[in-house]
Each structure stands twice: as structure tokens, then as C-alpha cells.
Amino acid sequence: MADVVEPEKKRRRIEELTEEVSDAILETGSRMAVDGGSGVTGDWDGRWNHVKKFLERPGPFTHPDFEPSTESLQFL
Numbered sequence: 541m542a543d544v545v546e547p548e549k550k551r552r553r554i555e556e557l558t559e560e561v562s563d564a565i566l567e568t569g570s571r572m573a574v575d576g577g578s579g580v581t582g583d584w585d586g587r588w589n590h591v592k593k594f595l596e597r598p599g600p601f602t603h604p605d606f607e608p609s610t611e612s613l614q615f616l
Contacts, residue, residue: 588613591613595608595609595612596608
């Protein structure tokens, strides 16, 4: 039969691993990508062009009261 890991041992091991990872991060000063550590801002040329097209032009599926303008984009 497979070895059953006691919950207390498992919990202690998780705590140890968490401490090791935390210590490694503090020592190296590295940050995760979600914290802005990758250096990539996420904005690139043309990123919002599709939104701009929707807001600046009328189309067959727009509401009759919709008035295309650049003001909507600036508001967002």
C-alpha cells in the first residue's frame, strides 16, 4: 500500500518550502512578472486600435443614438 503522509508533516514541509522561496526572493531581489518585475509594460504600438475603430466609426450594429467620436476614447 502507498505511504500515507501525515498531515502535520505535509504542512511543515509546505511551510519550509515557502520560507525557502521567500528567502531566495529576498536575497536576489527578484520580482515576479505580475509585480512588474519583467520590465515589460504591456503597452505596445497599436494595442488599442481595435477599440479606437469601434468608438470612432459608425457600424451596422451600433445603437441609433450612438455618435462616433474621439471623446469616448479619451473618456475611457
